[in-house]
Amino acid sequence: MYNFKISEIDSSKSPNHGSFLQTPFWCEFKTRHGWSYRRFDVTYILPAEPDYEACENSPVQEDLVKKFELAVLNRSFAKGMFSIAYIPLMPELPLECTDEDTLNKAFSEEGEQVSVLKDLVTPETQSIEFAYLLNDLARALKPLLPENTIAIRFDPAVGFNTPEDRDLFNYGIKQIARSEKLKLKKNKVDIQPPDSTLVSLEGTTEEIMARMHSKWRYNIRLSEKKGVKINRYLGNDVKLSEKIDKFYQLTKETNARDGNSSHAKSYYLDLIKSSQDELASGKDVPVVSLYIAEHEGEEIASIMTLFSKDESIYLYGASSNNKRNLMPNHLLQWTAMQDAKEYGSKYYDMYGMPPEGKNENHPMHGLYMFKANFGGKNIHRTGSWDVPVKGIYGLYSAAEKIRAFWHKVVMKKIRGR
Template sequence: MSFLQTEFWAKFKSQFGWTFSKHNFSSSFQQKEYRTELFVLHRRFKGGFSLSYVPLAPILPQSCLEKYTSSDYFELISTLVEDLRKNLPRKTLFIRFDFPPIFPSLNEKDDFLQELLSYAKKSSFRLKKAPSDIQSPDTVVLDLKQSEEALLANMKAKWRYNIRLAAKKGVEIAELGEKGLASFYTLYEETAKRDGIAIHSYAYYEALFRLAKLYPQLSLGLYVAKHEDDILAAIITLFTKEEAVYLYGASSNTKRNLMATYLLQWTAIKDAKIFGSQSYDFYGIPPVEDETHPMYGLYRFKTGFGGKIIHRVGSVDMPLSSLYPFYVFAEKLRYFWFKKIKKLFVKKAS
């Protein structure tokens, strides 16, 4: 189960404009009883309108993961939507899903999505690819059930070299938790200015750490890489017994030749393994290795650690109102402003 489907994350998002509900769902799946519980987030707008969001659910039983078809899954989500509609806020425009099934190739992912959309056209349900994705549909995941030796062996040689180089040159890594938040945020602002990305307020990350203290079954970490008196990089990670996730990262423009980020990630990976996490999710890469992509450097960095590249279909909407197209139009305008125009201004200013 993803951390996005935990009470911790639902309560965290409820501090920043969302409400949530916990939904117990039962149905028949492949002639067997299927039961699950999931968190649904709700966001209200002016005029009383709202949207509902289901992140990385519904999750299939382990026994079904290799045997289900797109038709099976469509029937499941159709039944789920009928069930959810009974308890949604009034004037809900649509339900947005990030479906959890993973695929080893883009072609398989695309085929699955097109089949879902095709089934929707033949049914009473409408299903639309969302104009933008909430969660990154593409990522790389390390299997932490391997030994440390195997993890190192599966990395690219240059990555192993950079880890050793950073340690040899005196880069020190410390897990500081909330105490390191001020240093992290200073670096994060520097990173945002350099890369032209939007970041949350300091209060957002502060609230994340404070809430995490109430959930001893998980570990929210903040790792800092330091050389002499300079803080070179910092990352925020979340460990559970099922998964470890690299949530946020920041780096300085100074001493980049010391390769601090490589040792920083390796330290977090080793700690996640000690914690008992089964995997380490680098949480977002471009869909393909494309040198012209603005995040190509991120793709190379994350995939170089030797994990498995996986793909999901991304955000998919189930429209519930005739006003849905107007929301999509507004969302596209917002996306164009933040991803194209505002980013361009930020880069010019820097």
Template sequence: MTGSLLQTAWWGELKEEFGWSVTAVSGGERVFCRSLGPFRLGYIPFGFSRPGGDLPGPEATDGVVRSMRAAARELPGRLDLLRWDVPWGVDHFDREAALAAGLRPAPVRVQPPDTVVVSLGGDEETLLSRMKSKTRYNIRLARRRGVTIEAFPADDPRADRELALWYRLYQDTARRDRITIHPLRYYQRVLELSRREDAPLLTLYQARHEEDLLGGIVVVSWEGTSTYLYGAGADIKRNLMASYLLQWEALRGARARGDGAYDLFGIPPSDDPAHPMHGLYRFKTGFGGEILHRPGCWDLPLRRGRAWCYRGAEGVRGWYYQSLRKSLAGSLGRIGTALGRGSA
């Protein structure tokens, strides 16, 4: 099995409960399959990473494609296409070799291709010194203003109640940022499955000020890396900078566990002020990590006609949800604000 959190039995069991079938093939990867209308899709999230963190050379792409074809033959049912989320940085991926081998860029993203990974080497003062000055300032500001952080491991008897409180904030965050989230039961199963001995270590961090819950993040530790999976923030008291202190305490917790890295799991591709998630880029890069750019998702069409039909339909759907719907929602929101001002 490869080292990615999304290739663990824990993640596979979670996804099986929510519509996927999961098969561990002979090469070690877990392949996630599901039928979408008349089409059948296979997906390998961050598969074919190297044991021990060794990075492959560009020539590895041909070998991956051979492994993908072999995996498809082992799976029950006949796939139309097999999708691979590349775990390597772009410098270790040969795009021309991928195209020559039959891979094609996927029309949508599944996992974020760009992220920030913070090295946890050194003491806490060293970690702070690598951060941007504004990030350090906001961490200390949150402390001075009385924000407190409490960690709830999966086996804490209070974790279920705290997760339910966190989910209410998560719903507010999803409405505010116009993102899609799972129902509460999904996150409850994430927590429940994390209580098994062989599962990754999950911790829910909650930020409070007086009686108010200001935010919470879910962090999962696996094979020396802690990953920030989910986060929620309240609309109130945002000037207290609770989100900065939340991440700092999660970094401290990861270092105390002996992890060597903390993955902030997803940023926009560049420091572009015009990007709608530019604030997220500035926030996450402020913690002093290394920016990792991955090549994203690539498809191996197995039944070419059907695969291209599916990819075309998926591209239209992705454009609607990622571009048109968000644009319309933003425009309607601005119109509503203007009308509200006019009637005041």
């Protein structure tokens, strides 16, 4: 369906925009922690529909040429016997979707039809095109990737307002893959968190705070009133090693409480130092910061963030079991949001939340409420899709599911969670 023109490019010349997961900075960082990557210029043509009939006053449909840059990460397993190619937060839908206001007017009961239904563009109207896009892009990339690659995994940049809309879209892709005999599989183990909430940084700080739940505004002010102080550290701070040690200590305390796992301490140190080192050398890279909440000389909570012009990300967080009643996590997030706004980010991504957590009986209800009540807009992405390119993929996929079940279900039950 698609004709791709793909050429490898020098990452040093790549712009620093879009998702941080696609930036040269992040890819270079991951190469120091078990990954390799390549970067490509991609061009493809979306052909006009052969049976398209233009409506009155609508433009004549023509072939659409799409161009973008693409980073492909690669991770080897079993001492290099096989590897997985991973494409985070790409590709996007072929066509730009109709804006929400127009969609709402088109389906309103007030009667004025702003557009004929066939002219409206949503993710669902592009299901066939997108299924082929993933399939054909993987096929075009295969000869350019390591010989031992067994599958190409996508985390597409396609989001929805509700998990139901997302699930319906994914169901449609599965049906298309089955009927068209595309080797496209929905992976049950998502790499990036598909569900999140994005806090808009538009408007004044007062307007941003006004969009929060009233209890969250109260908690922020309470934390300030009780004397909690927030300190920010960059990669060139003379106290950085000491503060990373504290962050890691809090991370271990959090993991023991919640039954989670984390990266090695060197991972966090490398991330924040490499950001500042590259900025100091004149490169345009995201700013990585460490925030620590302190009360009466005791450091009680911490977060690590990444700022770029397009987005700001809450990457990692940890907190002590002590003084949680002082609400340091609320003040940490609010401080980071203000800094992100001053930096120029468009929104603050809380980066991961359980979509079912709105239910009070859900075990992660507290995490859901903490993130949702900052006044953001929930987003639900498709999750990971795989295009297998070698038969061994089936065994790898089964092993991956077993591993996920062991860590997320069995081990948590063993630990009493």
